[in-house]
Amino acid sequence: MKLFQIITVFIADQGSGFCVTGKIEAGYIQVGERLLAMPPNETCTAKGITLHDEPVDWAAAGDHVSLTLTGMDIIKINVGCVFCDPKEPVKVCTRFRARILIFNIEIPVTKGFPVLLHYQTVSEPATIRRLLSILHKSTGEVTKKKPKFLSKGQNALIELETQRPVAVELYKDFKELGRFMLRYGGSTIAAGVITEVWCCYKTML
Structure with a gap:
């Protein structure tokens, strides 16, 4: 079970450290606690916690907090970290397998199709690398292997590759980091859940 996970939504310099603002998705965090930032797979320390504009010693799942962090370079942190x-590190990858539902799109979705992966505060360019199978809407059973294209209303198993490493989880383990939307041309064309992940690197302990 994850101790805590914070999705960064804002970054600001704080003199001796820097500040990140987000929501604690699971567990809790205390002042002085050592954290692992994923990506970039580097550790830092929680120097301070602010909740509702008041300093606190700890905060728990569901709280929107600001953390003052020290021990790493702010330049390595991006929104979505x-x-x-x-x-208990979160998974980081550039490639994963997912089950998706295609929405109302007029053009077929093919191998190599460019999309924008969107989840939580992350929007990352990505490419559909493989169309593995079309699935039955109710049972999830494979109805066709290696389809040449996907069209509206279809459920499918695909492999997606992102331009940069992203922090994700399997949907069955952690729903908030395991579900996503795919956008194309300014419209949402699919929703999906992650079923398999190939991690980029070993974590730094």
Whole structure:
């Protein structure tokens, strides 16, 4: 079980450290606690916690907080970075397998189709690398293997590759980081859940 995960939504310099603002998705966090930032797979320390504009010693799941962090370079942090327990790191990858539902799109979705992956505060360019199978809407059973294209209303299993590493989880383990939307041409064309992940690197402990 994850101790805590924070989705960064804002970054600001704080003199001796820097500040990230987001929501604690699971567990809790205390002042002085060591955190692992994923990506970039580097550790830092929670120097301070602010909740409702008041300093506090700790905060728990569901709280929207600002953290003052020290021990790493702010330039390595991006919106969408996840801070977690170094002993239970979130997965980071550029490639994963997912089950998706295609919405109302007029053009067929093919291998190599460019999309914008959107989840939580992350929007990352991505490419559909493989169309593995079309699935039955109710049972999830495979009805066709290696289709040449996908069209509106279809459920399918695909492999997606992102331009940069992203922090994700399997949907069955952690829903908030395991579901996503795919956008194309300014419209949402599909929703999906992650079923398999190939991690980029080993974590730094």
